[in-house]
Amino acid sequence: MKVAQFRKLFPILGDSVPGGKLVYLDNAATSQRPQAVVDAYSSSALHKNANLHRAVHHLSNIATNNYESARDCVREYLNAASREEIIFTSGATAAINTAAFSFGEAYIKPGDEIIVTEAEHHSNIVPWQMMASRKGATIKVLPVDDNGHLRLDLLPRLLGPNTKILAVSHISNVLGLVNPLPEIIRIAHANGIKVLVDGAQGIVHKMVDVQALDCDFYVFSGHKMFAAPFTGVLYGKKELLDAMPPMMGGGEMIDTVSLYKGTTYAPLPAKFEAGTQNISGVPTFIPAIETLRLALDDEELRDNSKAVAEYVASEIAKDSRIRVYGSKGAGEEKIPLFSFTVHGAHHEDLALILDKMGIAVRSGQMCAEPLMDRFGVTGMLRASFAPYNTMEEAEMFIKSLSRAIGMLV
C-alpha cells in the first residue's frame, strides 16, 4: 500500500496548523487515530452500550461480546496462551502499577530486590519504587553505556538470591533501541527471576509473540498503537496472575461477597478488572490491531518507514552540532525515533520554533529523568515517526530543523 493511501485512514493527517500543513512527529507520545477506530468507538457507544457481563438482556450480551471479542483479538495478536492472560487496563502505566502491586503482595518480602534499567520511562520506575518501599525491598539499577545500550555485561553481578523481578522496556521511549529481550529473559529465568516488559513503544514497531519471548508480563497502551485513549493491556502468565491478589476491589472482580465471611475473587481475567470497564474504548483494539498489522506487514509501508529512518539518521549525523542519544551498533535495531540535543541551542527553543513551522516534536525530559541525568542534559528534542510519515515530511523536518538551529546558534 502506498503511504498516501495509508495516510487517508487518519483524517487528522490532512489538517493544517498555524505553521502550515501538520507534520506530526510526536508519535511516541501518542499516535493518531484511524477513522475505523473512531467508528468502532462510536458504534460501541451509540449502539452496543450496556454494562458488561451482568445483565441478561439482549443489549448487555451484545456489549459483552463486543468487549470480549477485543480480548480474543489481543490474545491472538500477542499469541498469548489463553484469553485469561489478557487484562484490560487504562494504559501501560496502570498495567505496571497493577503488576507491581499484585506481584509485590504475592512474592516480595523484606530484603528482596527488584531490577529496573536506567533507560526506563518513569512509569516503569515509580510503581516499583512504591512497591519496594511498601514491602521493604530494594531497587537495583542496570545502567546504559554512552551509546544508550543496556550494560548486559553487568547484569549477572546485579542478580542475587533475593532478586525477584526485572522490569525493562522493549524499546526505550528516548533511545529507540530494541533491547535484547531474549537474552535478558534467558539470564533472568536461569536465575529464577521474573521479567516484566514495558512494551509501550515495542508494540507499535515490532510483532510481539509473548510465548516465544517467554516474558512473564508484557504491558502496553492502546493510544500509542492507534486505539482509543485510556485503554491498555496487562499480559501475564496465568500461573502468576492466578497467584497474585487483585489490586482493586469492587464490581465484577468478586466471586462471593459476605460481610461476615469475607470475599472471594472471580477467576481471571475479571479478578483484575474491578469496576465498570472502558466499554466503548476496548473494542477499538480490533480496528487498531488491523491497522497495525497492515503497517508492519505491508512491504511498501515497511520500505517507506525504513527509508525515512535512514534518511533522518544520515542527515542529522551530518551536523556536528547535533548529538543523538541511542546509536545502533552492528546487527542492532533502532525504531525511527530520534532524541538529540543541539550544541548551543535549548531543546525547548527548537521545539517552539519547529512548532511555528508546523512540525510537532517533543522537548523536555520525556518522562525519563534518570536517563537525562545519565547523559548530563536537562532535556532533549525528540522526533518520532510513524508508518504514516512520508519522506516529504522527513525532508521538511530536516530543512526546518536546520533553519531553527540557524536562528538560535
Next chain:
Amino acid sequence: MTLEEKQAAVIEDFSLYDQWLDKYEYLIELGKNLEPYPEDKKTEDKLIKGCQSRVWLDAKMEGERLVFSADSDAIITKGIIALLIDVFSGRTPSEILSSDFSFIDAIGLRENLSPTRAGGLASMIERIREVAAQNS
C-alpha cells in the same frame, strides 16, 4: 517614558512583524542582548517555578525604583524575560502594581506559547508583582 507609553511602544514594535517566526527572532535578539546575569545568583530562591526551562530573576531597590536582572538557559524564554525587564525595570513598585500587564495579550505572547510556556510566563509576571508588593 511612562509605563503606559512604554507598553504601547512594545505593542508597536511587535506589530512590525506579521509572522510569529519573525517575532521569535525578535525575542531571540532581545534575549541575546540581555545584560549578563551573575553566575553566583543562579540560586534556588531566584529560580522561577512553573517554567520548563530554567529562569532566574533577581531584583533590588535602587532609590525608589526596582531594578531587575534575569537569565534563562533557553533563549526564547530569555527574550520574554528581557522584554518584561525592559518594560518594568527602573519603575517604582507602585507603578508595577498598577499595571494590568495587558500588553502581553496585545502582542499575542500568551496565546502563541504552549500551555507549559504560558504557565512559565504567568509565573514570571507573578514573581515581578510579588517583588513589587514586597517593596511597596
